[in-house]
Amino acid sequence: MNPFTEKAIQIIKSIPQGKVMTYGQIAKVAGSPRGARQVVRVLHSMSANYNLPWHRVINAKGEIVIADEESAYSQKAMLKEEGVKFLANGRVDLKESRYDLNVAEEDWI
DNA sequence: AATTTGACATATA
DNA sequence: CTATATGCCAAAT
Incomplete structure (x- = not known):
């Protein structure tokens, strides 16, 4: 794996x-400002293995585009459970x- | 090794 | 607001 x-x-x-x-934020913080798609891949590929909270990752507009x-429905439900505010x-x-x-x-790794 | 593929972003019109 | 275009980089095939 790369850093x-x-x-x-x-x-x-x-x-x-x-x-x-957001995907963009994660990618940026992770070191690749344009690596949003890798975040997608990482999520989808590693979520099962690493038990990642994939439902807390959304696109830059705050919209669920899954x-x-x-999955999208579950995500929305879980987020609401956790107290995330949804707009109308x-x-x-x-x-x-x-x-x-x-x-x-x-601090990481 | 080469090519395709993505739970996308950003810019531009 | 929609639509189209382009970039981006690692994982999957």
Whole structure:
């Protein structure tokens, strides 16, 4: 694994309940500002193995754009359970629920 | 090894 | 707001 993937996993695991992060943010913090898609891959591929809270990862608009409707529905339900605020549009309130994370490099791994 | 593929982002019109 | 285009990089095939 490259550092990016490792960091991405750590970051995702560190997202607290009631908070969400965007793909772009995770990628950026993990070291690749344009690696949003890798975050997607990491999630989908590693979620089963690493027990990642994939449901706390959404796109930059706060909208759930997941291909699987069941997954999207579950995600929304879980987020609501955790206290994430949803707007009337069905979007997550990023202003309130986005988890801004600053990495100190050595703290990870 | 080479090519395709993604739970996407950002820019531009 | 929608639509189209382009970039991006690791995992999967």
